[in-house]
Amino acid sequence: MEMAATPTEPFGSLRPGASTRAMLALARGRRFAPGVRGWVRRHVRPLIPDAEIDIDVEGFAFRVSPRDNKDGFDLAAKHRLPEAEERAFVLAQLRPGDLFVDIGGNLGVYTIPTAARAPEGVRVVTFEPHPVSRGRLAYNIAANGVADRVSVEPVAVGPEPSTATLWANASGNQGRASLHAFAGDRSKGYEVEVAPLAERLARYDAPVGVLKIDIEGFEDQALVPYFASVPAERWPRAIVVETTHAALWREDLLQALAARGYVTVARNAENAMLIMTGADAAPSAEPR
Numbered sequence: 001m002e003m004a005a006t007p008t009e010p011f012g013s014l015r016p017g018a019s020t021r022a023m024l025a026l027a028r029g030r031r032f033a034p035g036v037r038g039w040v041r042r043h044v045r046p047l048i049p050d051a052e053i054d055i056d057v058e059g060f061a062f063r064v065s066p067r068d069n070k071d072g073f074d075l076a077a078k079h080r081l082p083e084a085e086e087r088a089f090v091l092a093q094l095r096p097g098d099l100f101v102d103i104g105g106n107l108g109v110y111t112i113p114t115a116a117r118a119p120e121g122v123r124v125v126t127f128e129p130h131p132v133s134r135g136r137l138a139y140n141i142a143a144n145g146v147a148d149r150v151s152v153e154p155v156a157v158g159p160e161p162s163t164a165t166l167w168a169n170a171s172g173n174q175g176r177a178s179l180h181a182f183a184g185d186r187s188k189g190y191e192v193e194v195a196p197l198a199e200r201l202a203r204y205d206a207p208v209g210v211l212k213i214d215i216e217g218f219e220d221q222a223l224v225p226y227f228a229s230v231p232a233e234r235w236p237r238a239i240v241v242e243t244t245h246a247a248l249w250r251e252d253l254l255q256a257l258a259a260r261g262y263v264t265v266a267r268n269a270e271n272a273m274l275i276m277t278g279a280d281a282a283p284s285a286e287p288r
Contacts, residue, residue, distance in 0.1 A: 004008055004212060009056050009062045010162035011054050011063065011143040012054050013054065014051075014052050014053050014054045014063065015054055015073050016053040016054075016055070016076070016082070017049070017052065019151075020048055020051075020066070021046050021051060022184055023047055023048045023118055024048070024066065024076050024077050026040065026044050027040060027041045027044040027045065027073070027077040028050060028077050028078065028079075029041065029126055030217075034148055037187070041073070041153075043058070045066065045067065045070075045073050046067070048066045048067045048073070049067070050067045050068065051065065051067075052064065052065045052136075053065070053066065053076065055075060055076050055079075057075050057079060057080065058080060058081050058083060058113075060081070060083070060113060060116070060125055060140075060144055061140065061143040061144050062108070062112075062140050062143075063136055063139050063143065064076060064107060064109060064136065064138055065136075067255075068108065068132075068174050069106070069133065069136075069174045070107050071109060072107060075107070077206065081109055081113060082109055083109070083110075083270070083271065085266065085268065085273075085278075086108075086110075086212070086240050086271050086273060087110060087113060087114070089116055089238070089240065089266065089273045090110065090116065090210050090212060090238070091117055091118060093209060093210045093238035093275065094114075094118045094119055094209045094210055095119060095122075095165050095208060095209055096119045096120045096121045096122065096190060097121040097122070097207070097209045098118075098119075098122050098123075098138070098206060098207055098208070098209025098210070099120075099123055099124070099125055099127050099201070099204055099206045099207065099209060100114050100115075100118065100122060100123070100124045100125070100209060100210050100211075100212075101124075101126075101127075101197075101210070101211040101212070101236070102114070102125070102126040102127065102212050103126075103127045103157050103197070103212065103213040103215055103222060104127065104128070104212075104213060104215045104216075104242075105126035105127060105128035105133075105134075105137050105152070105209065106128065106130075106137065106141060106174075106214075107133065107134050107281060108126070108136075108137050108141060108144075109153070110126075110139045110212055111124050111126040111137070111141065111150060112141060112146060114141060115141075115144075115146035115149045115150050116144065122149070122209070123149055123150070123151070123204070124146075124149055124150045124151070125150075125153060125201070125204060126150060126151070126152055126153065127152075127153045127156070127157055127200075128152060128153075129154060129155055129156040129166055129190075129192040129193070130166060130174055130177045130190065130192075131190060131248055132179070133174050133175055134152065134154055137152060137225060138152055140284045141152060142144070145231060147273065151204075153195075153200055154193070155192065155193045155194065155195040155200065156192050156193070156194045156195075156218075157185065157194070157195065157196070157197050157200070157214070157215065157218075157222040158194035158195070158196065158221055158222060159196065159221050159222075159224075159225040160194075160196060160220070160225075161183050161194065161195055161196065162193075162194045163191055163192065163193055163194060164179050164191070164192060164194050165179070165181075165190070165191060165192075166178070166179060166189055166190045166191075166192045167179070167180070167181040167182070167188075167189045168187070168188040168190070173208040177190075177216070178215065178217060178218060179194075179215070179216075179218045179221075180214035180216060180217045180218060180245075180248055196225060196226070196229070197222060197223070197226040198225070198226050198229045198230050198234075201234075207233075207237075208234065208235070208236040208237075209236065209237055209238065210236055210237065210238045210239070210240070211223075211236040211238075211239050211240070211241065212221075212240040212241075212275065213239070213241055213242065214242035214271075215242075216242075216248075217246075217248030217249065217261065218246030218248075219241055219242065219253055220249040220250055220251045220252075220253040220256070221250065223241075223253060223256075223257075224251055224253065224256050224282070227257075228261055230269050234259075235260070235268050235276065236276075237275060237276050238273070238274065238276070239257065239273070239274045239275075240271055240272070240274075241253060241254070241257075241269065241271060241272050241274070242270060242271050242273055243267075243271060243272050244269075244270050252272075254272060257274055259278055261277040262274040262275065262276055262277070263275055263276075263277060
């Protein structure tokens with residue numbers, strides 16, 4: 001288990017320079033029609049200087065690199081946290097003393113707001129095997145003053161203990177690194193430790209209130225073995241699952257969860273939100 005580190009440089013020491021600010025203002029796209037903004041952002045991102053910057057987003061401090069991480073680019077360009085509906089759902093389902101498990105922590109856009117806003121006694125366990133993303137995640141956790149509520153697990157989640165290649169995304173988006181090699185991704189990778197979720201969560205003496213998973217098509221191989229190996233009382237009450245790469249699943253994860261008593265209460269183009277039968281659902285609740 002790896003705990004969040006204390007920042008070695010004060011937040012704010014890497015404010016974006018003039019050229020970066022200009023590129024981000026262009027990417028913000030306020031002068032463009034909605035259908036044009038995506039095109040502009042795709043073409044602007046490679047032109048942004050390849051450097052880390054410090055930004056404030058909705059009251060939270062993030063050190064990001066807009067060039068090599070799409071979440072970082074979106075935070076810097078749009079000035080808002082992503083997936084508001086999903087994050088509100090997470091907060092609405094958490095109870096005092098719960099664990100929130102974030103599988104695919106990336107830069108901390110779920111981990112940090114949840115740790116800051118969750119009910120008293122909630123602890124966050126966030127999994128991030130990518131070494132660069134994990135370093136920024138640890139920095140951001142500490143910079144936001146939530147290190148005492150967050151544990152960082154430096155492993156990928158999979159069906160059995162092993163090592164595997166975490167493939168770097170060919171387009172340069174570190175947030176899309178995956179144990180699946182997408183087209184063009186096999187030019188570079190990182191050897192990472194893979195651990196079963198049940199093994200890692202056994203270290204934490206608390207119920208899993210909510211679990212969020214976004215690991216680029218490997219969600220089924222991470223979760224199905226967990227449900228097969230632990231008793232029902234250790235299952236999360238609510239789950240947020242990325243479905244963008246569901247075509248890569250060996251087993252339909254949503255069907256597997258439905259067979260275990262989960263009901264899909266909300267769904268959008270990227271994620272499904274589920275609760276265990278009998279739990280209270282509040283997917284439209286506002287963040288605290």
